[in-house]
Each structure stands twice: as structure tokens, then as C-alpha cells.
Amino acid sequence: MxxxxxxxxxxxxxxxxxxxxxxxxxxxxxxxxxxxxxxxTASVVQPAPVMMAGAPAAAAAPVVAAGAAPTAAGDLSKHPGAVKSPMVGTAYLAPEPGKPNFVSVGDKVTAGQTLLIIEAMKTFNPIKAPKAGTVMQVLIENARPVEFGEPLMIVE
Known part of the structure; x- marks a missing residue:
């Protein structure tokens, strides 16, 4: 040896x-x-998100466009329109609490448009649309941890 x-x-x-x-x-x-x-990979207890008065609560389940067929979780990562997380962090659908989301189901987006942000190591990283299309599904809840490669949205 x-x-x-x-x-x-x-x-x-x-x-x-x-x-x-x-x-x-x-x-x-x-x-x-x-x-x-x-x-x-240390387990970190995430603090509960701060809710501002009058701010809507986060959705309990992923948002799916009307008429869109729900897909098994394993299939979503292989979906050609899947926008995947490029990093581990906390995903936010809006630029700050109380503000409208960057995009919603049914919105038309252009290539390079910010879809959401991921906070990693105290840095907010914009996640941009890889192509022009329509947001068909939002697969995550606001202010929740995401993993590398996890599908976040479907843009077709």
C-alpha cells in the first residue's frame, strides 16, 4: 500500500x-x-419570519397555475422550464417584507429578469429568469431554506 x-x-x-x-x-x-x-453542514434553526402588519401570510403549498397539472416532486427537477437554486440559502419571493413578490404565477418574464432572491452568508443574490416565458408554478414558500439544485419555479 x-x-x-x-x-x-x-x-x-x-x-x-x-x-x-x-x-x-x-x-x-x-x-x-x-x-x-x-x-x-450544520443544522441551523431558522428564526420565524417577521410578519408586518397587514402583510399576507406565506402560502401553505406551492402555487400552481390554473389548468396546470401538478407534477411529482422528482419530475419537477427534470422539467425543461425548472429554475433551480444555484446555492444553499433562504429564498425570498419579494424584495422586502410587505412589498409585492418579484413575480407571480401567470406573469410574463424576460430573460434576466429577477424572479426571487436567495440570502446566503448575509448576501442577497438575485435569481434571474434563464429565458423569456410565463411563470407557470412557484414551487417554494417565501422565507424558507432551499438547497442547491432544488427547483424554485417553472418558467415556460
Whole structure:
């Protein structure tokens, strides 16, 4: 059995890529050698969202356009119009409490238009429409945690 030599500079570069891209982990393999660099995954208790007087409560279930057939959760991630989360964080459908949502079911959107924001590490990241179309489904609730790759909306 040969000794595995660790290239710490390479590991540091991978860690920098994780930070830059907000990915949760990177794994590389070369023959029998494997290296995996991952962010710590601590469970964090999310504080209850602050509700402003007169603000509507978050919907209890994903919003689906009238006439749209509900799809199994596994199928939504493969939907060609799925807008997926590029990071782990907390998703907000409106720019701030009490303001209208960026978009609603049935809205026409243009490529690059902000659909929602995800807060990750105290930074608010706009999630933009990858293409022009109509918002067919909103798959998340306001102010809830989302995972990397999780479908957030369907734009067709």
C-alpha cells in the first residue's frame, strides 16, 4: 500500500472554488485516488419570519397555475422550464417584507429578469429568469431554506 501524498495547495484552490461558486462540495477522482472538499453542514434553526402588519401570510403549498397539472416532486427537477437554486440559502419571493413578490404565477418574464432572491452568508443574490416565458408554478414558500439544485419555479 503506497502512501497518499496530499497537495494542500490543490485543496486550498478547491476550497476557493467552493467559496466562489457557493457550491456545497466538490469531489474529484483520478484512478484509485479521490479527493472531496465540502462545506460544513450544520443544522441551523431558522428564526420565524417577521410578519408586518397587514402583510399576507406565506402560502401553505406551492402555487400552481390554473389548468396546470401538478407534477411529482422528482419530475419537477427534470422539467425543461425548472429554475433551480444555484446555492444553499433562504429564498425570498419579494424584495422586502410587505412589498409585492418579484413575480407571480401567470406573469410574463424576460430573460434576466429577477424572479426571487436567495440570502446566503448575509448576501442577497438575485435569481434571474434563464429565458423569456410565463411563470407557470412557484414551487417554494417565501422565507424558507432551499438547497442547491432544488427547483424554485417553472418558467415556460
Amino acid at each position: 503506497s502512501k497518499f501524498e496530499l497537495d494542500t495547495e490543490f485543496v486550498r484552490k478547491l476550497a476557493a472554488i467552493l467559496e466562489e461558486t457557493k457550491l456545497g462540495e466538490i469531489e474529484l477522482a483520478d484512478g484509485d485516488r479521490r479527493i472531496r472538499v465540502a462545506r460544513p
